Amino acid sequence: MKFQVFVILILVLSFVGCNTNKDQKDESQNDQDYYQFQRLDLSKYDLDATIMIPNETAGIGAAFKPQIIHEVSDYKWGIHIGRNFALYIEDYGDNSFRYLEVRKKLVENTAFKIEIIKEEKDQMLYKRKLDNSYQIFAVKKIGSVFYEFKSRDEGDNRKVAEFMYRSVKSFKNKNL
Numbered sequence: 001m002k003f004q005v006f007v008i009l010i011l012v013l014s015f016v017g018c019n020t021n022k023d024q025k026d027e028s029q030n031d032q033d034y035y036q037f038q039r040l041d042l043s044k045y046d047l048d049a050t051i052m053i054p055n056e057t058a059g060i061g062a063a064f065k066p067q068i069i070h071e072v073s074d075y076k077w078g079i080h081i082g083r084n085f086a087l088y089i090e091d092y093g094d095n096s097f098r099y100l101e102v103r104k105k106l107v108e109n110t111a112f113k114i115e116i117i118k119e120e121k122d123q124m125l126y127k128r129k130l131d132n133s134y135q136i137f138a139v140k141k142i143g144s145v146f147y148e149f150k151s152r153d154e155g156d157n158r159k160v161a162e163f164m165y166r167s168v169k170s171f172k173n174k175n176l
Contacts (some may be wrong), residue, residue: 008146022060034170035094036163043174045070045077049142052162052170053081060084084160087167091150098146099139101124106137117158118165125165127158134161138168147171 037052045068054060060082069078075091092098099122106114106126113129123138133155140147149168151161 013074027172034166037167037170040066040068040079041174042068042077046074047077047147048174050174051079051167051172053079053087053167054085058163060160060163070082084156085163087150087164088137088150089154092146092148094144095146096141098148099137102137102139102148119152120169123165123168125161131155134158136161136164136168140168142171143171 027148030034035040036058038055040051040053042049047070053066064082067078067080069080070076077089078087079089096098103147104126106112111130116124116126117134118125122140123136125134126134127134131154134151134157135155136149136151138149140149149171151164154156155161156164
């Protein structure tokens with residue numbers, strides 16, 4: 001009986017150890033994916049979230065300290081790093097259809113004619129063919145609130161837009 005308990009205990013510990021190593025590997029893989037980024041805590045700006053933003057090694061002029069534009073109790077944020085990286089966030093409350101609404105308008109817009117470069121369920125990187133600019137658009141949910149993300153209206157070059165896309169992808173609840 002003691003031998004069976006001992007074997008079961010070893011199997012359970014082995015299983016826990018394998019899962020712990022897997023979690024550590026997943027976390028280090030995530031860190032590796034964001035090696036040209038730094039974590040930005042947005043909680044001091046009324047947003048209980050973190051986001052990874054490009055650092056000085058990204059080669060997009062992000063050597064400057066990030067500037068967060070937000071007025072207390074407002075529902076809009078701007079994250080600026082140098083003159084190239086400008087990401088805008090807006091609180092859209094419980095509008096769970098916001099992504100689909102905006103995506104439909106973008107695709108149907110005959111003036112700008114867009115080409116979707118990358119798309120996931122709640123975010124996209126696209127190119128406006130009229131002015132050859134790259135844009136990002138996303139809607140991310142934290143708790144019961146949907147947040148809209150977009151780049152500046154005039155767009156960016158592809159490299160900067162790719163960094164924004166990855167930044168938005170990293171947006172998550174601070175407590176997770």
